[in-house]
Amino acid sequence: MRPHGERWRAIYACDPGKSRGRLFPEADSPTRSPFQRDRDRIIHSTAFRRLKHKTQVFVYHEGDHYRTRLTHTIEVSQIARALARALGLDEDLAEALALSHDLGHTPFGHTGEEALDAEMAGFGGFDHNAQALRLVTRLERRYAAYDGLNLTWETLEGLVKHNGPLLDAAGQPTGRYRDEGVPGAILDYCRLHDLEIATFASAEAQAAAIADDIAYDAHDIDDGLRAELFDLADMRKVPFLGAILSEIDRLHPGLERSRVIHELVRRIITRFVEDVIGESERRIATLAPAGADAIRAAPHAVVAFSPAMADAEAGIKAFLYPHMYRHPRVMAVRREADQVVRDLFRRFVADPGLMPAEWAADLTGAGGARLARRVADYIAGMTDRYALDEHRRLFDATPDLR
Template identity: 75%
Template sequence: MHGDRWRAAYACDPAASRGRQFPASASPTRSEFQRDRDRIIHSSAFRRLKHKTQVFVFHEGDHFRTRLTHTIEVSQIARAIARALGLDEDLAEALALSHDLGHTPFGHTGEDALDACMAGHGGFDHNAQALRVVTALERRYAEHDGLNLTWETLEGIVKHNGPLVDAAGAPLPRYAAHGVPRAILEFDAAYGLDLASYASGEAQAAAVADDIAYDAHDIDDGLRAGFFALEDLRAVPMLADILAEVDARHPGLETSRRIHEVTRRVITRLVEDVIRESERRIADAAPRSADDVRRAGRALVGFSEGMAAAEAQIKGFLYPNMYRHKRIAAVRADADRVVRDLFARLSAEPDLMPAEWREGLAGAGAGKIARRVADYIAGMTDRYALEEHRRLFPATPALRLS
């Protein structure tokens, strides 16, 4: 168990957790946050991440990231940041491991398609779906649905990117168009998560770890897929500096090792900046408790202003050169079609879903049916979504890069 002498006063203390929805006896060998981490790892939704896409479809190659490998990488980075800042590593790890549980098959393409399908029924949001997974859709325990995670873990799943509403309860800009997802509002009404405050430092560490992992590893995958070359990275000043550093230290290095040297240096620079900047913010705010972190009025864990600009430049490079690359466009269109086809067919004929997903739908309204279908599709792996499409339709796209 994480010893108190390593935990800062502003860290979340598992012994002082706000508890769980349903009473549970304490473990003699594990902290409450260790138990959350273990419950997440043993969940069905976590196992399915193995066959869910990051950017590439599942069968394109064993060297590319899946949601599972990405999640493990985020977890490692989150633990490193948490340890350096005196935060609870187990909570940071639990939040890193759970942050993608609500993602659909086919990456963000699948989420966009499902959100469009659900436009008349509250939309679809992967953070809200992750909350549904851990509070309702996982059915492993005799006493209750969900994983019965601690308040701190549930808070972090919902608020790791910051508050959702202002002090008056109005949605913040990123939710202004469609409102805060209904699943979050309904859960908050029953089990308040304080949507107007920031989350814990541990949740903030997990959120920035996600950004770091995305940047470094999408550079790696993009290079290995041939979407762009190492020399193209010179368009981004920080990456140009790193390339120059690698080439000066290791002239004539073979391409595969050169790629690795670049990506690991990207991670190191980003992580070390977060630690330095977060130490500065924490010293300025002088929080004496985890609630002080929540009430600080800004994130206390994050990039410096200069590194935030550099990180935005990396994303600005990756967006057109990878996520919207012409070789990806056709696959995205096919993935969109698969999700929309499945949603339309299953909404019209819910009896085509497995028995456990049809339960309680007799005589149900369109909204309840749509949400059940969305839950079913969101839980699918890429492979299973394609299998279901083949079962229900005469022709199914191959989803292969051209």
């Protein structure tokens, strides 16, 4: 019998029995693998619970049926596990990475991140990936022996590198960090515990990353339709979506709108998942990796969409950007949310004593980057609801964000 109830694992999967370990060594658990323990620590963290009241696109009180960061995270986890199982990867590691991928997000979705990044421009900026690393290595204070969650190397590298290498072969920042550089929090941690940020992450991390794209696209379509930001007729102009809607019309003529939406969303997810499995199997067969490190050293991601499906996915994003993310209703809320975050940041920097005692501690006379980062950490951890409550406490007028 396999230990810990393990399923079949491919040679290129991460083996929990061969983990590179934790920054602070711990005895093995007799009942759980290292990656299972990581997953459980993430689920029981304060940051994970707060995802319940953090915005995905809409604010929390827009309606009970729209996604929050928590419901989105659960959906990503389900897709990541499905991909991991099909590809022979470690499902527990893929799940841990899916569950942790949004921990660093601020209140009010990307609006909050952009506002904090602007306010922190002179102090190293703000990046949700770097913030997630700070949370699981420093800001969660639960254990007697260390700060953070003391996660395995494999979980930490996947958290930081799930979207690909942060440095190129010459050591220069790449991708989203090309212009402003790799965040200091990531570089600082790598000096203690090298996450090898010039390579790809494991196949499990890649599965979690593409699961995020799949869930985001499919469920933003669902939320956008239910919020009536756009309609089914608009979506027929997108070839990939139009073909699916025609299929539904043919198989289920006269179907009520709510069921059409569900049929559309489930077919999008199914097509994406099946495509990723097929394309990833082809890439893995070509690479013929002898182990997990061969996946990391590959010149490109191995868990990916086929070229045709990548085009279809890009078409969905191109549709959602103007029709949802930049819809006038959404933009009106975003402008007000931006002001809430900026107001809070400036007020706490001016008077740190307005923060709770544990956040204001040791800041007497402090200024510059240390003070700004403490304030950013405090605000980033807020839920939408708490941020609005804090704003009402400190200011005479607070927007309704409706």
